[in-house]
Amino acid sequence: DTEVTQTPKHLVMGMTNKKSLKCEQHMGHRAMYWYKQKAKKPPELMFVYSYEKLSINESVPSRFSPECPNSSLLNLHLHALQPEDSALYLCASSQEAWTVWGYEQYFGPGTRLTVT
Amino acid sequence: EDKVVQSPLSLVVHEGDTVTLNCSYEVTNFRSLLWYKQEKKAPTFLFMLTSSGIEKKSGRLSSILDKKELFSILNITATQTGDSAIYLCAVVIQGKSTFGDGTTLTVKP
Numbered sequence: 001d002t003e004v005t006q007t008p009k010h011l012v013m014g015m016t017n018k019k020s021l022k023c024e025q026h027m028g029h030r031a032m033y034w035y036k037q038k039a040k041k042p043p044e045l046m047f048v049y050s051y052e053k054l055s056i057n058e059s060v061p062s063r064f065s066p067e068c069p070n071s072s073l074l075n076l077h078l079h080a081l082q083p084e085d086s087a088l089y090l091c092a093s094s095q096e097a098w099t100v101w102g103y104e105q106y107f108g109p110g111t112r113l114t115v116t
Numbered sequence: 117e118d119k120v121v122q123s124p125l126s127l128v129v130h131e132g133d134t135v136t137l138n139c140s141y142e143v144t145n146f147r148s149l150l151w152y153k154q155e156k157k158a159p160t161f162l163f164m165l166t167s168s169g170i171e172k173k174s175g176r177l178s179s180i181l182d183k184k185e186l187f188s189i190l191n192i193t194a195t196q197t198g199d200s201a202i203y204l205c206a207v208v209i210q211g212k213s214t215f216g217d218g219t220t221l222t223v224k225p
Binding site for chain 1: 147148149150152157158159160161164166204208210211212213214215216217218
């Protein structure tokens with residue numbers, strides 16, 4: 001199984017709502033990532049989890065709160081978002097995050113988020 | 117600051133043409149360079165390159181890395197309409213990938 005799944009596929013939320021994005025992989029990968037992708041732009045890294053610990057936070061505003069309950073699951077909790085946060089949120093996983101040779105990432109299909 | 121630059125930004129060709137996409141980088145602590153293809157949704161992995169001068173091939177796609185000149189190329193021969201996509205280059209540094217802006221390839225019938 002080389003699949004990364006994400007739910008929901010689409011999400012529309014108001015600026016006062018609280019919602020969560022979910023990501024799951026069953027490849028035994030020990031690194032998981034959240035990316036944000038705006039239209040016609042490359043993915044921008046938000047967070048990296050390695051062995052269930054947050055290892056990189058790319059200065060993401062606190063209205064985005066990641067959580068890694070176990071090695072297969074990654075959540076992104078959203079609260080008080082702004083319209084400019086509307087984007088495609090991609091989850092990815094890789095075997096490891098810190099290796100001599102680098103790693104390939106497997107991406108989920110993404111959650112299309114619209115903040116109204 | 118780490119930088120990954122892809123060229124051209126967009127390209128329109130006809131079926132059967134051969135294309136070469138470029139990725140140059142200026143980073144510290146280089147680990148590897150990866151190519152991804154992105155259609156409507158998530159990027160899908162194509163190649164990972166860690167050693168200079170060794171070509172990776174998969175069907176009509178091939179890629180090579182030059183660590184001395186700090187660039188990689190992705191070649192697609194006998195292009196098909198299904199090759200239309202955004203091709204992303206990413207450089208892995210310590211624990212994270214930095215992506216280029218991508219090359220949008222359109223293959224016309």
